[in-house]
Amino acid sequence: MGTSNIVYNEDCMIGMARFPDKHFDLAVVDPPYFSGPERRAYYGRSISATNIKRRMYPVTEHWQVPGVEYFRELERVSKRYIIWGCNYFDYRFAPGRIVWDKCNGSSTFSDCEIAATNIHDSVRLYRYMWNGMMQGKNVDEGHIMRGNKATNDVRIHPTQKPIDLYRWIFRTYAEEGWRILDTHVGSGTSRRAAWEAGLEFVGFEIEKVYFDLQEAHFQEHSAQLRI
DSSP states (O other): OOOSEEEESSOHHHHHTTSOTTOBSEEEEOOOOSSSHHHHSSSSOSBOTTSOBOOOOOOOSOOOOOOHHHHHHHHHHBSSEEEETGGGSOSOOOSEEEEEEOOOTTOSSOSEEEEEESSOSSEEEEEOOEETTEEBSSSSOTTSBOSOGGGSOOOOSTTOOOHHHHHHHHHHHOOTTOEEEESOOTTOHHHHHHHHTTOEEEEEOOOHHHHHHHHHHHHHHHHHHHO
8 A cells, every 4th residue: 555645736737737748547537517516515406305405515616617628638648547427528538438326226316427438448337336325335345235334435525436436446447556647636535545556646636625625534544544
């Protein structure tokens, strides 16, 4: 575990400009694909279909849906990519797809999320439950609900993805010694999973509040694993 692992509190376009062509072996990114959660402090409806109030998050200022320039720069600095939410962007991605089945039953949120990748031309599926307090048991049994809710991932970001999803990604697609890029770090689950896998990691998070939150979670997580 552990290698070079850093997140910068800055605009990813400014950050990526410092790196040469194809510097990163793999970019795994989850850019915002619509505006709204940054202003209203919650994701989706304020009250769920089952009358449960949504978790509230800090209101942010710099949320920006990326354009063509972002994807071109990402391809410039990365040999391979996995881009979540590809179906929401008007950009010609490579044909490969990764489908994350969230096993969320009757939730009002999407049943799946889709990522574009240039690693393969096929469509691959990963099942991992992610619906409020209902979270997957582990990376290999993600379709089974975790019994002990006290071990659930702590949600600190409105579009947070589970750390087990990134554990699966790095186990499936990354190799020892690879450099990983995440342009929108958010909760930092990608960072923590990369650290566990012994991969080099560079990330960017423009919002200071989330930069500080993910930094604190990373320090706590890495310290626990060192014990």
